[in-house]
Amino acid sequence: MKQIKGVVFDLYGTLFDVHSVAARCESFYPQRGREISLIWRQKQLEYTWLRSLMRQYQDFERATEDALVYACQHLGLDLTDARKQVLCNEYLRIAPFPEVPAALQAMRDSGLPLAILSNGSINSIDTVVKNAGLYDQFAHLISVDAIKIFKPDARVYALAEQMMQLDRNAILFVSSNAWDVTGAGYYGYPTCWINRGGSTFDELGRRPDHIAHSINALADLLTAAQVDC
Amino acid sequence: MKQIKGVVFDLYGTLFDVHSVAARCESFYPQRGREISLIWRQKQLEYTWLRSLMRQYQDFERATEDALVYACQHLGLDLTDARKQVLCNEYLRIAPFPEVPAALQAMRDSGLPLAILSNGSINSIDTVVKNAGLYDQFAHLISVDAIKIFKPDARVYALAEQMMQLDRNAILFVSSNAWDVTGAGYYGYPTCWINRGGSTFDELGRRPDHIAHSINALADLLTAAQVDC
Numbered sequence: 001m002k003q004i005k006g007v008v009f010d011l012y013g014t015l016f017d018v019h020s021v022a023a024r025c026e027s028f029y030p031q032r033g034r035e036i037s038l039i040w041r042q043k044q045l046e047y048t049w050l051r052s053l054m055r056q057y058q059d060f061e062r063a064t065e066d067a068l069v070y071a072c073q074h075l076g077l078d079l080t081d082a083r084k085q086v087l088c089n090e091y092l093r094i095a096p097f098p099e100v101p102a103a104l105q106a107m108r109d110s111g112l113p114l115a116i117l118s119n120g121s122i123n124s125i126d127t128v129v130k131n132a133g134l135y136d137q138f139a140h141l142i143s144v145d146a147i148k149i150f151k152p153d154a155r156v157y158a159l160a161e162q163m164m165q166l167d168r169n170a171i172l173f174v175s176s177n178a179w180d181v182t183g184a185g186y187y188g189y190p191t192c193w194i195n196r197g198g199s200t201f202d203e204l205g206r207r208p209d210h211i212a213h214s215i216n217a218l219a220d221l222l223t224a225a226q227v228d229c
Numbered sequence: 230m231k232q233i234k235g236v237v238f239d240l241y242g243t244l245f246d247v248h249s250v251a252a253r254c255e256s257f258y259p260q261r262g263r264e265i266s267l268i269w270r271q272k273q274l275e276y277t278w279l280r281s282l283m284r285q286y287q288d289f290e291r292a293t294e295d296a297l298v299y300a301c302q303h304l305g306l307d308l309t310d311a312r313k314q315v316l317c318n319e320y321l322r323i324a325p326f327p328e329v330p331a332a333l334q335a336m337r338d339s340g341l342p343l344a345i346l347s348n349g350s351i352n353s354i355d356t357v358v359k360n361a362g363l364y365d366q367f368a369h370l371i372s373v374d375a376i377k378i379f380k381p382d383a384r385v386y387a388l389a390e391q392m393m394q395l396d397r398n399a400i401l402f403v404s405s406n407a408w409d410v411t412g413a414g415y416y417g418y419p420t421c422w423i424n425r426g427g428s429t430f431d432e433l434g435r436r437p438d439h440i441a442h443s444i445n446a447l448a449d450l451l452t453a454a455q456v457d458c
Contacts, residue, residue: 042271043431049278050408050433053382054415058434066432074429153282179279186283200303202272203295204279205287 001210001225003170004190006139007107008160010175011118014194015215016094016128024090028083036071043067048119048150057148060119064088091120092127096134097196103219104137110223115140117160117173119150140164152183160189172210174218178202185209192218230439230454232399233419235368236336237389239404240347243423244444245323245357253319257312265300272296277348277379286377289348293317320349321356325363326425328445333366335448344369346389346402348379369393381412389418401439403447407431414438421447 009015018041025040026033044067051057065088072079107114115138118125122143129135140163144156151157161168173184176194182204185191193201193208194215201207212218238244247270254269255262273296280286294317301308336343344367347354351372358364369392373385380386390397402413405423411433414420422430422437423444430436441447 046275046278046408047431047433049275049282050381050412050431053278053281053380054412054433055383056415056434066434070429070432151282152279154284179275183279183283186285200299202276202279203299204276204283205285205295 001172001190001222004112004172004222004225005170006113006115006164006166007172007174007222008115008117008142008164008189010177010180011116011120011125011128012091012094014174014176015096015100015116016132017097018091018094020094021087021090024087028087029077032075032077036075036077039071039074040064040067043070052150052153057150059121059145060150061088061091061121061124064091092124093131094128096132097215099214099216101132101134103215104134106219106223108137112222113139113164115142115160115164117142117144117151117156119144121145151180152186154183154187157184157187157189172222174215178208179204181208182206192221194218230401230419230451233341233401233451233454234399235342235344235393235395236401236403236451237344237346237371237393237418239406239409240345240349240354240357241320241323243403243405244325244329244345245361246326247320247323249323250316250319253316257316258306261304261306265304265306268300268303269293269296272299281379281382286379288350288374289379290317290320290350290353293320321353322360323357325361326444328443330361330363330366332444332448333363335452337366339452341451342368342393344371344389344393346371346373346380346385348373350374380409381415383412383416386413386416386418401451403444407437408433410437411435421450423447 012018022033022037025036029036044064047063047067068087122145125141125143142159142163144150147155164171168188171189172192173189174192175181178201181191181193185206191208192210192212195211241247251262251266254265273293276292276296297316351374354370354372371388371392373379376384393400397417400418401421402418403421404410407430410420410422414435420437421439421441424440
């Protein structure tokens with residue numbers, strides 16, 4: 001970790017917990033919340049990948065809405081416009097994982113510039129980060145919307161390198177999504193996979209350079225390495 | 230359908246039934262076959278999409294093997310090399326859906342050239358089609374392997390247009406995969422979605438031009454249209 005001069009984070013599921021979205025599903029559809037949110041999340045990702053391959057980009061918020069429509073239709077559940085709006089807006093109300101604020105502060109205290117690189121629109125990223133009171137921790141909030149293609153297209157990962165003005169081998173890329181870690185690794189970033197709960201890493205021909213079970217554990221690794229320098 | 234001068238089919242799940250793959254999983258892992266084959270299929274597709282976006286193409290057979298490794302690891306099941314080989318080879322032993330041979334013959338009798346456009350390697354497509362005794366029905370067997378990227382990248386769909394030497398609006402593209410139908414539709418083909426069992430079409434901004442519940446039902450539509458001419 002000694003060569004690391006900056007850190008780029010994924011947002012959804014990595015710094016911020018999307019659990020509240022599932023809870024809101026459960027409140028509208030008792031006993032079905034988990035089922036809905038699993039299909040919703042799966043299709044949300046699929047639609048970003050497929051639209052990227054088809055060169056038919058629409059923003060992440062549209063993919064999120066389309067995926068929810070699919071999930072409810074697939075499960076035979078009635079989705080009113082009002083419910084759709086509340087459920088999709090829940091993505092703007094998500095909270096950081098409990099350890100995140102202090103862990104980000106520790107990394108900043110050790111002199112590392114931090115950034116977020118997300119599939120979300122810049123408006124969504126801004127809203128979520130400001131709501132959590134974390135806006136001042138980040139040197140850059142970067143959205144794929146600038147180039148109209150989603151992760152793991154290499155051009156997305158290039159955005160962070162350009163904004164940070166550091167060589168890619170000096171930027172640690174951090175995500176809880178195995179496919180995101182792999183895409184960043186193929187681009188050339190050192191990577192850290194956040195594995196909070198015994199997930200299985202994807203078989204895409206690359207392993208993460210580091211694994212941590214929380215952002216706090218990552219901060220410990222990084223700050224120890226900085227002190228070593 | 231009157232403007233249709235040729236028909237291009239997807240292979241896996243559209244003309245050929247991959248059910249026997251799940252049955253083989255069940256024989257090795259009693260009570261777990263369905264669970265394994267669902268994750269296996271999901272990851273097989275994901276890996277083709279992700280590797281395409283990452284520009285890290287490896288052939289479909291490799292994606293299939295990697296996805297099986299993930300599925301067994303995720304479920305905590307022991308996968309020996311011998312079992313892996315048997316399960317992956319099952320993809321070379323799949324059979325056409327029962328109505329397919331007669332339906333293809335009917336389309337050919339009405340003068341339509343037929344082709345297959347598949348993510349599989351040319352060796353896999355050849356083997357499967359020859360085993361089923363259907364080799365002579367097709368004017369072209371087309372693999373993405375020629376251009377090292379998977380569906381739904383537009384360059385894949387372009388292959389069929391080049392090989393068939395017909396305008397894209399005269400080629401009907403037929404698949405049971407909603408995302409494949411959508412990619413072909415965005416490319417410019419008229420499309421038919423084969424929906425054998427009440428599936429939900431994906432929310433990717435396009436609908437299929439036609440829907441049929443079997444290849445036989447499609448043949449009826451096509452041959453009626455040809456007679457009308």
